[in-house]
Amino acid sequence: MYPSNYRYTKEHEWVRVEGGVATIGITDYAQHELGSVVYVELPRPGVQLKAGQSFGTVESVKAVNDIYAPVSGEVSEVNSALADTPETINKDPHGKAWLIKLKLADSSELAKLMDAPAYEAYVVDHQKGTSA
Amino acid sequence: MLVSTTCLKSGLLVIEATTTQLRKTALNSAHRRMGAKMVNFGGWDMPIEYSGIVNEHMATRTAAGLFDVSHMGEIELRGPQALDLVQFVTCNDASRLTDGQAQYSGLMTSAGTFVDDLLVHKISDGHYFLCVNASNQEKDFNYIRSAAVRFSAKVENAGERYSQLAIQGPRALGILTHFTHAPIAALQYYHFLGGEIDGVRALVARTGYTGEDGFEIYFAPDHTEKLWNDLLEVGRSEGLLPCGLGARNTLRLEAGMCLYGQEIDATTTVWEANLGWICKLGKGDFLGRNALQAQKESGIHRILAGFEMQDRPIARDGYPVLAGHGQKIGSVTSGSPAPFLKKNIGMAYVPVESSAPGTQIRIGIRSQEAAAKIVPLPFYKRPR
Numbered sequence: 001m002y003p004s005n006y007r008y009t010k011e012h013e014w015v016r017v018e019g020g021v022a023t024i025g026i027t028d029y030a031q032h033e034l035g036s037v038v039y040v041e042l043p044r045p046g047v048q049l050k051a052g053q054s055f056g057t058v059e060s061v062k063a064v065n066d067i068y069a070p071v072s073g074e075v076s077e078v079n080s081a082l083a084d085t086p087e088t089i090n091k092d093p094h095g096k097a098w099l100i101k102l103k104l105a106d107s108s109e110l111a112k113l114m115d116a117p118a119y120e121a122y123v124v125d126h127q128k129g130t131s132a
Numbered sequence: 133m134l135v136s137t138t139c140l141k142s143g144l145l146v147i148e149a150t151t152t153q154l155r156k157t158a159l160n161s162a163h164r165r166m167g168a169k170m171v172n173f174g175g176w177d178m179p180i181e182y183s184g185i186v187n188e189h190m191a192t193r194t195a196a197g198l199f200d201v202s203h204m205g206e207i208e209l210r211g212p213q214a215l216d217l218v219q220f221v222t223c224n225d226a227s228r229l230t231d232g233q234a235q236y237s238g239l240m241t242s243a244g245t246f247v248d249d250l251l252v253h254k255i256s257d258g259h260y261f262l263c264v265n266a267s268n269q270e271k272d273f274n275y276i277r278s279a280a281v282r283f284s285a286k287v288e289n290a291g292e293r294y295s296q297l298a299i300q301g302p303r304a305l306g307i308l309t310h311f312t313h314a315p316i317a318a319l320q321y322y323h324f325l326g327g328e329i330d331g332v333r334a335l336v337a338r339t340g341y342t343g344e345d346g347f348e349i350y351f352a353p354d355h356t357e358k359l360w361n362d363l364l365e366v367g368r369s370e371g372l373l374p375c376g377l378g379a380r381n382t383l384r385l386e387a388g389m390c391l392y393g394q395e396i397d398a399t400t401t402v403w404e405a406n407l408g409w410i411c412k413l414g415k416g417d418f419l420g421r422n423a424l425q426a427q428k429e430s431g432i433h434r435i436l437a438g439f440e441m442q443d444r445p446i447a448r449d450g451y452p453v454l455a456g457h458g459q460k461i462g463s464v465t466s467g468s469p470a471p472f473l474k475k476n477i478g479m480a481y482v483p484v485e486s487s488a489p490g491t492q493i494r495i496g497i498r499s500q501e502a503a504a505k506i507v508p509l510p511f512y513k514r515p516r
Binding site: 064 | 382
């Protein structure tokens with residue numbers, strides 16, 4: 001379910017790093033909790049982001065959700081296809097529905113994020129907490 | 133993304149850190165067993181969605197939806213002056229009701245603003261049954277009881293004695309017909325009868341909060357799970373889906389209906405909320421009458437209007453309405469994607485001079501301004 005080469009945040013974003021570029025999206029758990037995604041707002045290329053900074057929103061019928069940068073860096077690319085097909089986030093959250101790419105500023109930040117087994121355990125815990 | 137804090141951002145739907153025990157309807161464990169997402173709705177632990185808001189919304193428009201609305205409050209007034217009491221605390225004219233008829237009305241402050249909105253059902257001379265908002269039940273009961281000292285009428289806070297299910301949509305009648313011999317097909321809109329549904333004594337009203345044909349059924353809580361399960365089982369082949377409060381909110385918004393805490397509250401009047409049709413100044417004295425009469429004569433400055441987004445961003449509850457030069461001229465009371473109409477819509481208080489259909493307005497959405505257009509209410513009217 002959760003790719004082993006990704007890292008994850010407590011706020012349910014994922015990040016994949018290849019050659020100094022960090023690709024960022026939201027997790028399957030997040031899209032499921034949101035329900036049908038109807039609107040996505042993303043930054044422009046060139047914007048500098050710090051880890052933990054809100055950089056956009058993903059909206060479902062019922063809610064507006066801020067998305068936070070898992071790591072710091074400059075936005076190099078934005079998935080503009082999501083403007084017309086936001087539902088891709090529900091269909092392929094770990095693949096086609098990536099949100100932005102960053103030029104990774106500090107690779108040591110990755111160590112602070114969860115790996116796939118840790119995130120899976122976190123989600124199970126989270127579900128217990130909300131349904132208790 | 134902070135999934136744990138997501139929810140409708142309305143006054144009634146904010147998830148609070150809960151130190152107090154949430155109230156539960158008789159269906160609480162059934163909702164959880166069926167996998168509903170639960171939220172704190174005005175102190176009640178309620179399902180916000182089952183299969184998804186869009187799915188549930190569409191089922192209600194095209195087939196039928198079943199809603200647990202047992203959190204709604206019931207207040208009963210009995211006695212020789214029950215009508216006089218209803219007339220004194222509400223703005224509509226309850227003397228026009230015949231036995232078995234209901235009306236939409238407002239519980240008024242002495243300033244002519246809303247304590248609550250409600251349905252008044254006339255059971256018989258000397259017996260009226262009120263359905264009020266869940267989060268206002270205690271307030272309404274205390275308010276009516278303190279007004280009742282002048283009248284020969286008893287006020288009962290009867291919420292604990294009733295569950296309420298709403299079955300709504302074009303197939304609601306057909307499904308409910310399987311469960312009763314009572315002449316529900318002949319019931320007119322805003323009329324009700326006492327009868328048996330699935331062997332359970334119930335008050336069955338042809339009312340609703342979705343813009344569709346349908347029924348609201350009031351009965352003793354013991355029977356709730358049986359009736360819920362039986363309706364879902366028989367209705368399944370007709371497309372009946374269990375629905376949460378999320379779809380209830382988008383359905384009522386498309387239908388242009390007000391929600392207490394958003395469109396109406398203790399700062400708004402019937403004239404401002406486009407609800408002049410429920411205010412009968414000529415019926416005799418009632419709480420708020422003088423203030424409402426005065427405002428009718430002096431005129432209002434702001435009015436509730438519907439709008440449709442023209443730019444892509446979605447207006448949400450509380451976002452500002454802006455004039456051309458960025459100055460705030462009003463605010464959005466409810467804003468959401470409209471699943472059936474497939475537009476982003478909302479209601480907002482705007483200056484009277486900016487309220488005519490076709491008027492261009494701007495909505496402040498985070499750091500940007502988005503274009504919208506005033507449109508007539510309701511957004512959606514069911515085909516008849």
